[in-house]
Amino acid sequence: MTTQGHAPKIRRGLALVLLVGVWETLSQVGYWDPFYAPPPSAVGSVMFGLVADGELWPHLGATALAAFGGLVGGLLLGITLGFVAALFPLLAELLEPVMILLNAIPRVILAPLFVIWLGIGLASKLALATILVAVLIFFAVYKGIQEVDQRLVERIRTLGGGRRVLIQHVYVPSVTAWVMGNFKVAVGFAFTGAVVGEFVASSRGLGYLLQFAQSTYNAALTIALILVIMGFVLVLFSVAERVERHLLRWRHL
């Protein structure tokens, strides 16, 4: 495992270094126009500048806040609506068509509407991230509860357990499993909502910086920001994976 396990990583690392090297060389010798394809060194220095003069942090903070708030809000809303729809068929009749419609469209098209309703501040970003996550989680919970293992339900009932015990020992753990199965996607959605919301209209955030870089034709800044966002999302994914592995440890053993 050890030697063989590291070999692909080393090969991938070398390929990346090679790619960056070729790109740098082609830009330096003037084969690629640095206006459109700035060399990695230029991107690196822009990124260093962003970090060094502290300009990046308030923007990163704003985006992270919107994404995190949207993730929490979307989870709460999605789980609540999923439970409600599963427990009350009458409400499911009302909720399901709306959710199916929201699921079918690219939900980011709602961004301009949220800006009109909620302004260019944090609220519109939170709303977009929330709705992106909530629809995803709603379906996971709603379908999940309907497919809960009936044998477990009967087992609890013959052991003398009522509704409270069923919820605690069967429904909540089942729902946790389905939600966690979608958790990484939800994290990605929350971040998408935050950045796209900022992209549409805002005064801060990574999406705002990206919009600024694009409107000033600053390719180096654009690439640097894309790299920052990728790095940040990767960090979030690894956290999400740890959370998932802990909560679903009974499954992965």
Add this chain to the structure above:
Amino acid sequence: MLRVRDLAVSYDDQLVIEGIDLDVETGKFASLVGPSGSGKTSILRVVTELVRPERGTVELDVPLTDVGFLFQDDALLPWRTVKENVGLGLRIRGHQSPEVDDRAEHWLELLGLKGYGGRYPSQLSGGQRKRVALAQILALRPQLLLMDEPFASLDAIVRTRITQELLDWVEREHFTVLLVTHDLEEAVSASDVVYVLGHGPGATIHARYDVEIPRPRNVLDTRRHPAFGPLLAKLWDDLSETRRGENPRP
């Protein structure tokens, strides 16, 4: 004591069993054998109130909370450890933490699962999971034990061993037991009384036999008892008869 009178159960307007009369005296081990799909399980599900009968009565001399039901599949909570699963019934009945843990450990040890308490069901073999399910029920010290082909999925060796363990428990603790099975040898070697259910739909009790083999019993030795062979043969005849009689081939 369990007394069933004139019981009928239907699913989707299809009568599964009807006119069922069945008695299990306190401290006795009764088996119910019959072809698959004949509605054996339905009887247990009525007793445990998972299913409402079409008509008929079920009489118990113990509260429903003293009835243990061992399912065909182990149906353990996959997200709870072995120990938590064993303690689940106790917890539902309001027992508190240190006591529940002690009793769970105690039963795990008795069933040969000492040291497995912290594992999850997915880490156990089929036989071990079955033992956990058994520990979960026995920890409640049920007055009446209902079992629905509990060991059907196990291989012959494990199955014989668990059946023997169960038999030892029943004889020591004088549990009242109703075992549903399609394994005739298992039924004869474990029971005091064997009921034969006919072929469905609308199956009825076809015959009732007393098993004249003294206790305590050893599952393997029982098969060599002079009463074993003839009774087994009778059960075979009964089952093939109900099959021919009630489900004629076209």
